Amino acid sequence: MSAAVATTSTSDSTPAALETGYNFAYLDDQTKRMIRRAILKGIAIPGYQVPFASREMPMPYGWGTGGVQVTASVIGPSDVLKVIDQGSDDTTNAVSIRKFFARTAGVATTTRTRAATVIQTRHRIPEEPLAEGQVLVYQVPIPEPLRFLEPRETETRTLHALAEYGLMHVKLYEDIARHGHIAKTYAYPVEVAGRYVMDPSPTPKFDNPKMEMSPALQLFGAGREQRIYAVPPYTRVRSLDFEDHPFTVQRFAEPCALCAGTGVYLDEVILDDRGGRMFVCSDSDHCEERRAAGHRGTMLADGTVDGETTDA
Amino acid sequence: MHAVPVAPEETPGNAAPADALSPGFADPVLDAQAAFRAVMEALARPGTPQRLPVGLAPPAPLSPALAAIALTLADHEAPLWLDAPLAAKPAVAAWLRFHTGARIVADGREAAFALVSDPAALAPFDRFALGELAYPDRSTTLVLACERLATDRGLVLEGPGIRETARLDAAPLPDGFVARWRANGALFPRGVDVILTAGDRVVGLPRTTTIRE
Numbered sequence: 367m368s369a370a371v372a373t374t375s376t377s378d379s380t381p382a383a384l385e386t387g388y389n390f391a392y393l394d395d396q397t398k399r400m401i402r403r404a405i406l407k408g409i410a411i412p413g414y415q416v417p418f419a420s421r422e423m424p425m426p427y428g429w430g431t432g433g434v435q436v437t438a439s440v441i442g443p444s445d446v447l448k449v450i451d452q453g454s455d456d457t458t459n460a461v462s463i464r465k466f467f468a469r470t471a472g473v474a475t476t477t478r479t480r481a482a483t484v485i486q487t488r489h490r491i492p493e494e495p496l497a498e499g500q501v502l503v504y505q506v507p508i509p510e511p512l513r514f515l516e517p518r519e520t521e522t523r524t525l526h527a528l529a530e531y532g533l534m535h536v537k538l539y540e541d542i543a544r545h546g547h548i549a550k551t552y553a554y555p556v557e558v559a560g561r562y563v564m565d566p567s568p569t570p571k572f573d574n575p576k577m578e579m580s581p582a583l584q585l586f587g588a589g590r591e592q593r594i595y596a597v598p599p600y601t602r603v604r605s606l607d608f609e610d611h612p613f614t615v616q617r618f619a620e621p622c623a624l625c626a627g628t629g630v631y632l633d634e635v636i637l638d639d640r641g642g643r644m645f646v647c648s649d650s651d652h653c654e655e656r657r658a659a660g661h662r663g664t665m666l667a668d669g670t671v672d673g674e675t676t677d678a
Numbered sequence: 679m680h681a682v683p684v685a686p687e688e689t690p691g692n693a694a695p696a697d698a699l700s701p702g703f704a705d706p707v708l709d710a711q712a713a714f715r716a717v718m719e720a721l722a723r724p725g726t727p728q729r730l731p732v733g734l735a736p737p738a739p740l741s742p743a744l745a746a747i748a749l750t751l752a753d754h755e756a757p758l759w760l761d762a763p764l765a766a767k768p769a770v771a772a773w774l775r776f777h778t779g780a781r782i783v784a785d786g787r788e789a790a791f792a793l794v795s796d797p798a799a800l801a802p803f804d805r806f807a808l809g810e811l812a813y814p815d816r817s818t819t820l821v822l823a824c825e826r827l828a829t830d831r832g833l834v835l836e837g838p839g840i841r842e843t844a845r846l847d848a849a850p851l852p853d854g855f856v857a858r859w860r861a862n863g864a865l866f867p868r869g870v871d872v873i874l875t876a877g878d879r880v881v882g883l884p885r886t887t888t889i890r891e
Contacts, residue, residue: 389707390707390708390711395706395707395710396753398710398711398714399710399750399751399752399753399755399756400753400755402714402718402750402751403751403756403790404815405718406717406718406721406751406819406871407815407817408815409718409721409722409839409884410721410871410884410885410886411814411815411867411884411885411886412838412886414814414815414867416815417813417815439714440714440715440718441711442708442711442712442715443708498723523812524812526812527810527811527812528811559837559838559886561866561867562867579841581841583718583719583722596722597838598721598722598723598838598839598884598886599722599723599838599839599841600838600839600840600841601838601839602838
């Protein structure tokens with residue numbers, strides 16, 4: 367690499383300068399008003415999918431355009447933003463969206479769950495319990511829980527209007543008939559505040575209990591499907607089940623290989639082509655904080671392990 | 679370029695009342711964001727008061743809080759309805775039209791937001807849009823200017839957004855409010871939502887909140 371190139375190229379580590387020529391947080395204010403009205407209706411009717419006029423965003427559908435529009439409409443200069451993708455702060459999607467808001471809104475960003483006021487997430491709820499005053503914004507691909515059972519929007523809308531959710535119970539029953547248990551492990555349907563059946567977005571069902579009576583406000587944005595919905599704080603969120611087949615979450619046989627955390631959601635990492643593998647926290651910030659606090663998993667590079675002496 | 683001496687301006691010939699020309703938000707983008715967050719938190723946590731950015735001087739009898747919520751949420755897609763004391767002053771409608779571009783509608787059923795300066799005399803809820811079963815979001819949000827708004831005593835609130843119970847002591851409220859609110863709750867998921875304001879305080883009552891005395 368020539369010295370000339372190195373001196374003229376901008377480094378990724380340089381703090382992003384606030385972009386000029388854009389409104390605060392990218393969206394124009396008429397769009398924000400329209401989204402803000404939809405958010406208020408979503409909060410007033412928990413679990414109901416409010417239609418909204420989703421805009422083209424400078425990223426493709428499927429990369430969180432719904433979540434980005436909700437975040438852009440909610441966020442203010444004093445907010446601290448965290449963005450996670452499958453639990454990780456470090457993946458392309460999370461890094462890009464964090465940079466997007468640092469550049470268009472000049473907001474502070476963080477990877478610490480506790481320090482964030484607005485958390486945009488794809489497919490996980492942080493392990494750290496959320497607090498009052500925090501807003502969790504979900505990126506949602508398919509907001510309609512009944513869509514794969516009934517493809518017509520006109521029909522699913524009527525089913526929601528009549529609270530007719532027998533179809534969903536039949537689907538769960540067929541799982542039991544075929545597999546002996548409810549086989550759905552993610553996007554597991556929930557009933558919100560005793561009325562609407564809602565898709566919690568493709569979070570693992572492991573995270574469903576965290577939605578129940580959460581102190582944080584939960585907002586859901588589906589850009590391509592043009593729907594916004596919400597779960598207010600302290601709201602009942604019940605995972606659908608049967609008396610003789612109660613809802614249960616995934617359990618992991620071993621703790622996180624890096625931080626020895628238990629009771630957390632783990633990702634499987636393939637190490638080689640001879641069956642070698644490890645299980646590590648999906649929530650990267652949670653794992654890092656535990657390691658910083660001195661917790662050691664069996665495969666952490668420094669060789670010390672929680673609860674064992676290290677004079678090997 | 680020739681320097682043309684300019685005579686000092688004569689006294690303005692504009693006959694419009696000065697308050698109809700009073701400015702909107704000092705910072706339209708950030709003030710609207712702050713006001714929205716206050717309203718969003720208020721509706722998400724019924725019975726927990728939030729603070730609106732104040733500083734507006736709208737034409738009387740429009741209160742600064744009602745004005746801030748109108749400027750934050752109303753536009754050409756979200757029409758406004760004014761109660762009788764507000765509708766009686768043309769400067770109010772002129773100010774709102776200028777700053778929001780919203781239509782001022784006479785029929786409450788066409789309104790996205792109803793601005794109510796005299797809550798005691800509020801028309802029955804069914805004079806406003808209650809939404810449809812398939813589209814319960816197509817309903818009017820009533821924004822009330824109260825004189826007193828306390829949350830340490832009074833009516834008992836329960837429902838989504840409230841951990842156990844919350845309290846609300848607001849006055850004036852529409853006549854027979856508790857019974858009317860119960861009837862509104864029976865329509866769920868249809869129904870109106872209410873935003874109560876007093877001074878710079880705002881408290882939300884989404885349709886899911888139950889109220890008992």
